[in-house]
Amino acid sequence: MNTSLLWFGNNLRVSDNEALHFASKADRLIAVYFFDPRHYKIGPFGFKKTERFRAKFLLETVQQLQKRLKTLNISLLVYPEQPENRIPELVERFQIDTIYLQKEWTSEEATVLANVKRKVPENIQFHETFDQFLFHPEDIPFDAYEKIPQVFTVFRKKCEKHCEVRPCFDAPQPFPIDNLVEETPKIPTLEELGFSHFEMDQRSAFPFKGGEDEALERLQHYFWDTKKLAFYKKTRNGLVGTDYSSKFSPWLANGSISAGTIYWEVNRFEKEIKKNQDTYWLIFELIWRDYFKYVSLKHGNQIFKIDGILGNDYDWHNNKAAQHDWINGQTDDDFVNANMIELKETGWMSNRGRQNVASYWSKHLQQDWRIGASYFEAMLIDYDVHSNWGNWMYNSGVGNNPRNRTFNTKRQAEMYDPNGKFQRLWLQHSLF
Known part of the structure; x- marks a missing residue:
């Protein structure tokens, strides 16, 4: 009997899941997800890699995935641990022969996978999917x-x-009931991940919960x-x-x-x-x-380096007062402020807002764009390593932007918030 382990990452669904499709061809299938403690630690620019908004959304997502998989008689084991510290034990306990996972290539994910591979027997197969x-x-x-x-x-x-x-890909057929394992580790709480319970701000443009x-x-x-x-x-x-x-x-x-x-x-x-x-x-x-x-x-x-993919050598600054004012919506620009307060209070910002505040931070204030990218990484519910760092490079003049444009935030506010409705929603003081 062959037994596979499905190691979930950023593919937390049952529908159209290539890794699940292939993993489910095994006689037995165990699934696992890790709330890696490294994702909740302070990073090099002074922000947690994951703040409360995305943490809450992720917890809701994993809870739902666990329920969905159970209808297929697949156990989702959940651990607040580093994968390299637990997968070897799972491989031995369940006599795993193949590990299925979504392919990742950025440095931190690649390092974790390399650590896992070093700790499991050489005959274990790894099947990575680009889905x-x-x-x-x-x-x-x-x-x-x-x-x-x-x-x-x-x-x-x-x-x-x-x-x-x-x-x-279609969802797989259910496994026999005996595919389930008796152990069902409890999904951690928001408090156990280091956050206090909170209610979503009623003004949020993204009041939705996580899950398929x-x-x-x-x-x-x-x-x-x-x-x-x-x-x-x-x-x-x-x-x-x-x-x-x-x-x-x-x-x-x-x-x-x-x-x-x-x-x-x-x-x-x-x-x-x-x-x-x-x-x-x-x-x-x-x-x-x-x-x-x-x-x-x-x-x-190179997407994480200060000169970006173009190797452009700008005179970047790291001014703590400027950082404080930008994060807290206390700059000289009310349109920027409203967007930054929305992000701080909800974990969400519109596409239009993101381009403006990034341009303001990197082009107008001439601050190290990686600080802005790292703050977004912490705060955004929809943080995606590729889109976040790619967009920040793009808006900062070190990425895939042939025009290297700078946003005129005053003009943008006139175009996209002509009546000041958005700014009034997020700014406490009267603007008009």
Whole structure:
């Protein structure tokens, strides 16, 4: 009898999960997820890698995944430990022969995997799947990652012309009841991860919970119940409310939903309801998400370095007073302040807000862009290593931005918050 271990990471779903699809072909399957203590420690720029908003969302997600897997008679073991300290024991106890996991390539994840491999017998097979992409790495029209274009538009047009999005994987059939293990380690509480209990701010544009069910409910609401998808491009730069954009990014970030699931549902919407520039634009944004993953595959750790992937040598500063004012929404710019307070109070910020506050931090204040990127890493519910660091490089003049534009935040506020509704929502003092 062969027994597989499914090591969950940022693929916390049952639907369209390639690792689960292949792992479930074993006679017996055990699943595991780690709340790695390193993810809740202070990083080199003075912020926790994961703050309370994403921690809460992740706990909700894992709780739901555990329930979903149980309906398939698969036990999800959960440990607040480093994977390399527990996987060897699981391999021995359950006589594991193959470990399935989602492929990651950024340095911290690669180090953890290398540590695990050193601690388990050499005959253990590791099967890594690339299922966080829209366009699978084996299908893109470039000979090697080194050939990925430095300009997004070139990447997008070639992929749209030459790539097919792969079909989704079905959820597996349930295992026999005896596949379940008696041990069901308790999922840690928010307090056990180092945070106090809190209620979400009522003003939040992202009041949703974590988990695959919620992701699919959101898709049903945004596409079919309200048909907001048909207006996505027109409203996506909004600032207030739950429906100005799709809000899929937090579920995409931890893998509660796949890019493929969203793509094929857009496809169905276009056939059954309407196909227009708005419906296409959601796919356009999924391609941007892919692009930043390919940029990090191509450039490796360079995406975390101060000169970015361009090697540009700017005179960056590290002013603690400037950092305090930016984080707490106390700069000279009310539009920046409103966005930063929204992030601090909710773990969410609009796409329009993110570009403006990043440009203000790096271009206007000329502060070390990596400090801003690290703060976003801590605070954002939808933090994704590739999109976060890729976007910060892009907005700071060290990434894939051929124009190297600087945002005029005053003009942006006039365009996207002309009546001051968003600024009034988040700023305590009267602006008008």
